[in-house]
Amino acid sequence: MTKALHIGFIPLIDAAALIVAVEKGFAAAEGLDVTLTREVSWSNVRDKLNIGLFDAAHLLAPVAIASSLGLGHIKVPIIAPVNLGLNGNAITVSPALHAAIMAELDGDRFDPMATALALSRVVASRRKSAAEPLTFGMTFPFSTHNYQLRFWMAAGGVDPDEDIRLVVLPPLYMVDSIASGQIDGFCVGAPWNSIAVDRGVGQILHFVSDILVRAAEKVLAIRQGWSEKNPDLVAALVRVAFRAAEFIEQSENRIEVARILARREHVGVDVDVILRTLEGRLKISADGTIRESSRYLLVGREGAPRPDPTQAAWLYAQMVRWGQVAMSSEALATAKAVFRPDLYDAALGLRQEADRGAVHSIGAFAGPTFDPADVAGYLASVKGSRRVL
């Protein structure tokens, strides 16, 4: 018997596992009749998931945590039994800001410490000349983009609240906003960085994988209450996402995947831009410079789909660091419990530790090593924060 499920998504490349799961029949093979609904805002995805219009959703990992903690909105416990993507974001700046950073650069241009220090010098000289602070766009208050930008800036001694204006912008508006000069840079997921480059209005300064080796990005989010009533459906969804993720990572499937994603009802951008993302070969400036990375976006490889509570703890630590929530061991435990490797392992029948491919690392380019068992110690030693007590 097939079961009808409604799943919401935002048109981004890291919704690929869900889209491919439906289009290539992985969902149907598990007896799921999935209807995908394209949404225009993360707030909508969250609200429709929370009130039950969606059974599951493509969601920013920190939004799943914020919802479980009741931050910024009604408290609805959410679980993430499978990741839809790791990394995949990039920091893009206007050609003018890129030139200013390069002029101040002392070191390798792909070294985030060198660029962060250069940014701090740009900020200082702008302050001296009484110029307006630089403005950066990110996609949501509880977003990886927000924390990744802040992490990078703070490492160079830039205060992301005092020295910079950080503003929320829907991904759809990022490119126009940098083109019109409303913002000087942004951090967003694929394909929007590439589109800014293609239009000649932005240069990709960093892949987020320069800043963090592994960063949980989007999860398949499910209401905890629903998951407890429907354990078989949760397991089926994990398998469906896992198989689609494996399919996406096969190089011989890339063109087909790109064509599926390119369709209007999915992501709705050029096949070529999507291919570059999937291959990790991005054009980073209008002159055609290509930069390759094997870590740009991880969908199905390197154990990417398996949820890692260490990632949840890191995201919670960033919320505390930037004053979105006070530190408490209960809240930390709640955040970690959002990520459910146990459900993932059970769904895929991974009984042996060795089969699970568990990786617990963040791999940040700066600051203390992150230990999920000592978040308070981490926060005490990290440079730059806006903690509330």
Added chain:
Amino acid sequence: MGAESSPKIAIVDESPIRAAILEEGLREAGFTDVVHISEMQSLLSRIYALDPDVIVIDLENPSRDILEQMFQVSRAVRRPIAMFVDQSDAASIQASVDAGVSAYIVDGLKKERLKPILDLCISRFNAFARLQDELDRTKSALEDRKVIDRAKGILMKLKGLTEDEAYVLLRSTAMREKKKIGEIAQSILTASELLK
């Protein structure tokens, strides 16, 4: 804002017709201080300049995420803003999401005062959606009629039928094939294009 004065309401909506319907409803209900924001550029600075007590936004608007930023403590915010969320009032949230509208309340306004505003927005949004549906149906009915007229013309010419006979033939075929008359008419047009 005094307890008796009308709260200032900002409507963020790119649809001028829906915003007008909403504004009219609010004014009729005695909320006289209503401003419509249709331009999404620099949305936050517009809102800060207006300094409203309530913000209403449609859910098709990607700028909704921009409003979520106002919950954050930031030096740019003069007054903290929260979405109208009441843990005990899931029904209101459900009704507003169903209607496609969301309301944000600025700190200082009592929740009881928001409730009638939100209810009114929900009913006006639903009314607009019904209007839109009717309009769409009327449009497609008009389209159908044009297609049916052309199909009748083809049948009359090819089979030497009168207009009434052509229509009866279309209708009986539609009934037999469990399709709409418009669909049968469209397939006749397509076929005649192919056979030209």
